[in-house]
Amino acid sequence: MAADIRKLIIQCDETRKEMGRVVEPPTRRAVAIAVIANPYAARYSDNLDELVAIGEELGALLGQKAVAALGIEPSHVQSYGKAAIVGESGELEHAAAILHPKLGASLRKAVEKGAALIPSAKKRGTLGTAIDVPLGHKDAAAVRSHFDAVEARVSDAPRPNEIVVVVAVTDSGRPLPRIGGLRVSEIAGKDGVR
């Protein structure tokens, strides 16, 4: 494995009630986080290929772990998202190299499909920095009930020479969606948008 992983964190949340109403079935989300050493820390490099390769590995590893945490069939994942926080000795583009060229294809394998763009966020940060990982339906980005985000943070990461990489998956949309828009039942599923 190209990635030098210091820590893996898996978090699951389950919303059973919202504004006093029972949410049945509970909406569930899983976040898988890897804390890795940044091979380009403290130096400017035009070429970021090592991080591109790390992205491909982590898309698979974190995708599989997040799906396993939900205890569902990979194809039953409804929404996904990704994010990264670069430590102080890195630059934002290190996050981009992990997230964008190759991570998506491996994450899509871990959830078996995924025509939609995988929404993302990135930032520079320090130990305990939180990031909001955007979520969207994996078959149709415009499904309005599934626009959401989940906050991820690691209390002791990223150190200056580290990067925190996050993958999130869900088995559901928001707890009490009622603002209209395209519904899951209306997905045509051809263009990844509708």
Add this chain to the structure above:
Amino acid sequence: MIDIRRISTQVEHIYHEFGPRPVRPLVRGAIAAVLTNPFAGRYEPDILPMMKVLDPVGLDMARGLHAAMDVPLENIASYGKGAIVGAAGELEHGALWHVPGGYAMRELLGWQGDRAAYRLGSADGATGHGNALAIVPSTKKVGPPGAALDVPLSNINAAYVRGQFDAFEVRVPGAPAADEIIFVLAMSTGYRVHERVGGLRAEDIAKWDGLR
């Protein structure tokens, strides 16, 4: 229904990130409106009336943000939106911003689609209709006063322009109070300052379908 207590605008110019300095700085901005949440503290099944009432708020905010950024409109390359709901509200209250916030920025940037279809979420005939064809990416959360939100940014016409995937961290110190909501819009002149991981370029957008 709408009582705006505070509007906070942030504009930044990014000259470099310890790499080779580009010719022009990246300009990014976010505008956050803090308003009373009329549904705080109770479950309201029909929250849709507030969506319509927010349309002019969105337009004012989009114009205000553009003015603060002080760049030509044609330089705006990417956008995003978000919401932070106070503790006495529910996540769904933040979802009210999808239509009025998204529509506002897209209209400012020259979108010529069907507004009624947009509200319903049906196909708005995005292909080739003016500008701002792409879904406005978003995040939302329920949070305490001072909560930060990472608002995603992506290209206004083709979400897959890789060099323009970004996010803007926004917070309004002391807000939202438990019975308030913060609605956020963000815009940027586009490419990350040292972008170099390839992918679709804005110059090569060809399908004009909001994706590529």
